Amino acid sequence: MNCSAVLVAPGKIEYRTEPVRPLRSGEVLVEISCAGVCGTDLAISSGEYAVPLPIVLGHEYTGRVVEVPKGSPFGHLMGCQVAGEINNTCVAYGRKRLCEACRRGLTNHCMTRTVVGIIRHPGAFARYLIVPGGSLHVLPRGLAPEAAVLIEPLAAAIRTFELTPVQKGETVVVLGCGRLGRLVALVASKMGARVMAVGRSRTHLELIKPFAWKRVCFRTSDRCSLPRGVDSVNAAEELRQRVLDSTRGLGADIVVEATGANENLVLAQRLVRPQGTVAMKSTSGVPVKRLDTTLAAVDEIRFQGSRCGPFGKAIAFMRRYGVPDSSWITARFPLDRTAEAIEAAGKEPKVVIKVS
Numbered sequence: 001m002n003c004s005a006v007l008v009a010p011g012k013i014e015y016r017t018e019p020v021r022p023l024r025s026g027e028v029l030v031e032i033s034c035a036g037v038c039g040t041d042l043a044i045s046s047g048e049y050a051v052p053l054p055i056v057l058g059h060e061y062t063g064r065v066v067e068v069p070k071g072s073p074f075g076h077l078m079g080c081q082v083a084g085e086i087n088n089t090c091v092a093y094g095r096k097r098l099c100e101a102c103r104r105g106l107t108n109h110c111m112t113r114t115v116v117g118i119i120r121h122p123g124a125f126a127r128y129l130i131v132p133g134g135s136l137h138v139l140p141r142g143l144a145p146e147a148a149v150l151i152e153p154l155a156a157a158i159r160t161f162e163l164t165p166v167q168k169g170e171t172v173v174v175l176g177c178g179r180l181g182r183l184v185a186l187v188a189s190k191m192g193a194r195v196m197a198v199g200r201s202r203t204h205l206e207l208i209k210p211f212a213w214k215r216v217c218f219r220t221s222d223r224c225s226l227p228r229g230v231d232s233v234n235a236a237e238e239l240r241q242r243v244l245d246s247t248r249g250l251g252a253d254i255v256v257e258a259t260g261a262n263e264n265l266v267l268a269q270r271l272v273r274p275q276g277t278v279a280m281k282s283t284s285g286v287p288v289k290r291l292d293t294t295l296a297a298v299d300e301i302r303f304q305g306s307r308c309g310p311f312g313k314a315i316a317f318m319r320r321y322g323v324p325d326s327s328w329i330t331a332r333f334p335l336d337r338t339a340e341a342i343e344a345a346g347k348e349p350k351v352v353i354k355v356s
Contacts, residue, residue: 004126005338008054010047013339020128026093028074028133029067030082032355035124036060036149037345038179039260040283044118045342049283051118057342058353059086059117061124062139062148074133082136083151084129085311086116092134108308125338127355137311140319146332146352150183150324151314156281157183158317159309161191164254164277164302168192173243173252173271176259177204177215179350180281183324184256185211190321193254196246198239205230207349216242236267243271250274256281262288265303274299279306 002020005013023029035058043049044057061084065077073094085092089110090102099111116131117123139148157180166172172188174181177199185195189211197212199205205215206227215230218239226232233239243252251273257264258281265288268278278301296303318324331348333341335355345351 002126002128003335004056004122005335006054006056007045011045013342014054015336015338021130023067023069023130025069026072026074026095026132026134027069027130028065028072028077028136030061030063030084030129030131030136031066032061032063032124032127032129033081033145034062034149035353035355036153037341037351037353038153040118041342042345043260043283052120055117056122056124056126057117058124058126059115060149060152061116061129062145062151063124063129063355065136066128068133072133074136077133077136077138080136081139081145083139083148083311083315084116084124084131084137085135085308086118086152087308088114088116088121088132088135092132094132094134124355125335125353127335137315140315143315143318144326146329146354147318147324147326149352150328150350151311151318152308153180154183154187154317154324155309155311155314156180156307157187157309158313159306160184160256160279160281160304161187162309163304163306164279166191166193166254169194170253171196171243171247173198173255173268174208174212175255175257175264175268176282177201177208178258178260181256181258182208182211182328182349184258184281186323187317188254188256189213190317194246196243196252202227204349214246236270239267240270247273251276253277254279258282263290266290266292269295269301272299272301275301277302277304279304281306283307 041057090098101109114121172193173196194213196214197208198216255268255272256279257268331351
């Protein structure tokens with residue numbers, strides 16, 4: 001039997017126990033070990049990011065493969081500890097006939113895809129999860145399951161700089177020092193960038209310190225409580241001047257919007273240099289208003305969206321640098337307290353649901 005936490009309406013979780021359905025072609029059954037709670041889960045749970053309900057949330061997960069159909073090409077996964085990508089695609093199912101996107105290698109944009117815990121596919125806030133075998137990656141020995149839930153968001157951070165490579169010494173401004181912003185800062189710093197991290201939370205600004213060249217607290221009313229070495233600004237124009245002062249008046253090479261609030265793209269546009277890149281990472285489901293398209297055209301600014309990234313590179317990154325690790329997990333909840341876990345994720349740096 002499968003126990004799951006089902007979002008039946010915004011802010012309302014029901015716990016259900018139902019039989020596990022038979023596996024279909026290309027599918028395997030994963031017994032979930034851990035599942036991370038991310039900003040997208042919060043946006044869906046609150047109703048800001050509208051998806052068809054009911055749904056089981058959770059797309060950052062690790063677990064053990066406990067069932068593979070006889071004769072499946074994914075038989076080698078049986079018994080393995082794995083982490084899973086979120087897109088269920090033609091390639092992931094091992095289909096012979098591919099959609100046009102998959103045929104062209106755009107597998108993350110498969111035309112028939114479902115998305116674990118987001119679009120037409122249940123997620124990992126459950127004991128068991130059925131997924132295509134081709135979406136799974138075997139975990140290396142020594143990588144703790146709860147640390148491995150960070151593979152998915154780390155891969156998303158890496159994807160930012162696959163699309164716009166950053167050069168050593170370039171300036172990257174990261175708006176938002178939460179879960180994803182911290183990972184973006186980590187990746188950028190390892191690539192040799194000068195990272196200016198902008199946030200509001202004392203805790204987040206402290207945690208991002210090892211990966212930040214400069215830290216700025218935006219619109220704080222209590223300057224005395226700021227961590228040592230953190231600057232403070234109270235208005236967008238004041239932040240823009242800080243960026244200009246740090247880049248000889250030019251602006252940042254890349255500005256990454258990772259606050260979870262899409263309206264901050266307007267701010268990001270004011271901080272980036274001509275022919276620079278504004279990287280959009282928030283998936284709040286809320287449209288942006290007042291974007292200055294004239295400024296974008298005149299300054300030849302590139303707006304870059306990115307979401308899912310390369311799991312192989314993320315796993316290699318974790319093995320090379322040893323971060324992110326289990327110390328990044330700040331709160332743990334059992335499956336039957338998923339509602340509390342989602343609420344806590346609005347304040348805690350990283351929440352994990354321990355399933356089995």
